Amino acid sequence: MIRFKTGVKVRNFKALYRFEGYVIEELICEEVGAQINLRLDGRSRPCCPECDQALPRNRLGKSVVMDLPLGEGKIVWIVYPTVQGFCRNCRCYRTTRPKEVHPEAKATWRLMRTVSDWASVAPATRVGAMFEISDNTVRRYDQKILESDMPAADLDNLRAILIDEKAVRKGHNYVTVVINADTGELLYMAEGRKMKTIEGFFESLTLAQRANIEVVGIDRSGAYQSAVESHLPGAAIVYDRFHLMLNINVAIDTVRREQWRDASKKKKIFIKNSRYILYSNYAELDLGARERLDRLLAVNQPISLAYQLKEQFREIFNYRYKGWALKSLQSWCEMARQSGLGSFQRLGKSLAKNAQRVVGFVEHQITSGRIEGFNNQVARVIHRACGIQNLDYLFLRLRRETVMR
Numbered sequence: 001m002i003r004f005k006t007g008v009k010v011r012n013f014k015a016l017y018r019f020e021g022y023v024i025e026e027l028i029c030e031e032v033g034a035q036i037n038l039r040l041d042g043r044s045r046p047c048c049p050e051c052d053q054a055l056p057r058n059r060l061g062k063s064v065v066m067d068l069p070l071g072e073g074k075i076v077w078i079v080y081p082t083v084q085g086f087c088r089n090c091r092c093y094r095t096t097r098p099k100e101v102h103p104e105a106k107a108t109w110r111l112m113r114t115v116s117d118w119a120s121v122a123p124a125t126r127v128g129a130m131f132e133i134s135d136n137t138v139r140r141y142d143q144k145i146l147e148s149d150m151p152a153a154d155l156d157n158l159r160a161i162l163i164d165e166k167a168v169r170k171g172h173n174y175v176t177v178v179i180n181a182d183t184g185e186l187l188y189m190a191e192g193r194k195m196k197t198i199e200g201f202f203e204s205l206t207l208a209q210r211a212n213i214e215v216v217g218i219d220r221s222g223a224y225q226s227a228v229e230s231h232l233p234g235a236a237i238v239y240d241r242f243h244l245m246l247n248i249n250v251a252i253d254t255v256r257r258e259q260w261r262d263a264s265k266k267k268k269i270f271i272k273n274s275r276y277i278l279y280s281n282y283a284e285l286d287l288g289a290r291e292r293l294d295r296l297l298a299v300n301q302p303i304s305l306a307y308q309l310k311e312q313f314r315e316i317f318n319y320r321y322k323g324w325a326l327k328s329l330q331s332w333c334e335m336a337r338q339s340g341l342g343s344f345q346r347l348g349k350s351l352a353k354n355a356q357r358v359v360g361f362v363e364h365q366i367t368s369g370r371i372e373g374f375n376n377q378v379a380r381v382i383h384r385a386c387g388i389q390n391l392d393y394l395f396l397r398l399r400r401e402t403v404m405r
Contacts, residue, residue, distance in 0.1 A: 016068075066106060
């Protein structure tokens with residue numbers, strides 16, 4: 001064991017390990033780590049950590065916290081004296097601590113910020129191994145830093161929002177999210193996907209903030225539409241492209257399943273494992289996939305018709321004038337009605353009733369890119385955190401992805 005008393009060598013650490021109101025008394029270095037013992041600076045007096053008023057020395061003690069590693073990844077422990085006294089201003093007992101120490105964690109602010117920075121780009125298990133702490137501690141430090149640093153959402157200048165649901169755990173546990181359609185910023189997240197879930201967001205807004213919202217992009221969920229109509233009567237509702245194409249894919253997959261059940265053993269060979277190529281754009285498929293798709297469409301007329309309806313529906317989003325888009329949608333709904341395919345007939349009937357909301361993207365410039373990007377961010381954050389059970393922490397991590405990047 002190497003021991004340095006207060007002197008020249010200890011002073012070399014003052015720039016790195018500086019604690020206001022304290023001075024380094026002793027540095028103890030071992031192979032596994034180091035311990036820095038502090039003492040109160042005689043020129044300063046104990047103060048309440050909340051109101052900064054002078055604190056009487058009713059009781060003395062010591063506390064230990066973890067700090068940034070020293071040298072070749074050596075753990076550093078800071079041992080500092082504490083003073084407990086009754087604060088007359090706060091009317092309660094307070095315990096002193098260096099300002100550099102987090103009030104609710106056995107660690108310094110700088111260590112927790114460093115861990116948080118690493119947690120944003122690397123898996124929690126790897127970050128924990130770097131600092132010799134558990135992955136749960138990594139997540140806890142990260143959450144406390146985000147709670148401290150995360151700026152509040154700007155709800156006063158909100159023009160357009162996107163409402164979506166997202167499965168965040170195995171077993172299809174859903175959360176409802178609200179995203180700023182102009183900036184991609186995550187504004188709200190709550191467990192569930194019912195009407196009362198999204199009402200929590202609307203009720204948190206002032207009347208002036210609600211009046212500023214002009215457009216709401218949603219899927220065709222009846223619960224969300226009812227909540228928007230009730231709380232934002234002046235806002236236009238637009239069905240976003242991402243969810244509309246999901247509806248189309250569900251319809252085409254229904255046709256595929258029906259044909260699989262009725263197909264002969266010979267024709268099932270063409271239908272097997274065809275879901276992906278039926279969902280994809282023809283231009284994005286490689287040569288082998290295109291050949292498989294061509295053979296399938298040649299031998300199965302219902303699937304061929306369903307695929308043509310999907311591709312024709314996609315063309316609606318290429319229009320730049322609402323009148324043309326509306327006319328194209330009406331034509332598509334009529335083709336769906338006459339197709340004889342039950343899933344497309346039902347979808348066409350529903351879209352025809354809400355045609356203005358389907359083509360509203362032309363007028364209000366609501367795109368699906370924000371939703372698609374957010375879904376990718378959710379998957380990335382959950383992977384890096386090695387699973388997140390705490391929804392408050394998940395919300396903060398996603399806020400960092402959408403705000404602080």
